[in-house]
Amino acid sequence: MKKPDGKVVLLGDMNVGKTSLLHRYMERRFQDTISTVGGAFYLKQWGPYNISIWDTAGREQFHGLGSMYCRGAAAVILTYDVNNLQSLIELEDRFLALTDTASTDCIFAIVGNKVDLTNEYALLLERADESRPEKPVTSCISTKVQKQVHLDDAVALYKKILKYKMLDEKDVPAAEKMCFETSAKTGYKVDYLFETIFDMVVPIILRQQAEGPPQTVDITNYKSAKRTKSGCCA
Numbered sequence: 001m002k003k004p005d006g007k008v009v010l011l012g013d014m015n016v017g018k019t020s021l022l023h024r025y026m027e028r029r030f031q032d033t034i035s036t037v038g039g040a041f042y043l044k045q046w047g048p049y050n051i052s053i054w055d056t057a058g059r060e061q062f063h064g065l066g067s068m069y070c071r072g073a074a075a076v077i078l079t080y081d082v083n084n085l086q087s088l089i090e091l092e093d094r095f096l097a098l099t100d101t102a103s104t105d106c107i108f109a110i111v112g113n114k115v116d117l118t119n120e121y122a123l124l125l126e127r128a129d130e131s132r133p134e135k136p137v138t139s140c141i142s143t144k145v146q147k148q149v150h151l152d153d154a155v156a157l158y159k160k161i162l163k164y165k166m167l168d169e170k171d172v173p174a175a176e177k178m179c180f181e182t183s184a185k186t187g188y189k190v191d192y193l194f195e196t197i198f199d200m201v202v203p204i205i206l207r208q209q210a211e212g213p214p215q216t217v218d219i220t221n222y223k224s225a226k227r228t229k230s231g232c233c234a
Contacts, residue, residue: 004052006205012079017113020184064147066098073102082112111152117181119144154179
């Protein structure tokens with residue numbers, strides 16, 4: 001098994017869709033799954049580098065494992081459900097402290113998942129249909145819900161993270177570049193999310209290699225976790 005050069009970790013409450021995001025990107029599909037137990041990972045080849053992507057459990061009983069998975073991480077993807085304000089609040093209240101074990105130059109992304117359930121997304125699709133007159137326009141806005149968490153809320157959290165980490169905004173990626181909205185079900189912006197993060201992780205990998213062996217979870221000791229049953233609502 002190839003040793004990872006860098007590590008990306010997904011954190012967030014249960015039911016926000018962390019596992020589904022990872023399945024959508026790595027396996028190009030969406031599936032109904034059960035909640036992640038402990039943690040699971042994928043290994044992604046990005047250029048000459050191997051990047052491990054760790055999916056973590058959102059359930060309270062597995063909360064303590066989060067700091068272990070974050071150890072030495074080059075990037076942390078803090079995930080919430082755009083239709084559940086509490087899931088954003090939990091990122092600050094429960095999950096941010098787990099990142100204390102991450103790399104000192106770790107980057108943070110704030111990701112709002114499940115936009116496919118919102119009326120804003122339905123309106124976006126309708127407008128796309130209207131530009132193609134050969135296809136009938138079918139309204140589905142009435143079946144959607146009003147989004148509870150907006151990008152401005154994610155930007156505010158990102159700035160709180162910088163304050164918590166005592167980082168200057170001038171020295172890190174801009175908040176607008178690190179706050180994303182995705183749909184694991186439809187694939188909306190999922191590739192863009194992960195590939196943006198991977199591009200930002202490469203310079204961190206190079207710095208870590210120059211400084212010495214990175215502190216990562218030894219995946220050879222977690223072979224059984226690679227195919228751990230996990231769920232859209234991890």
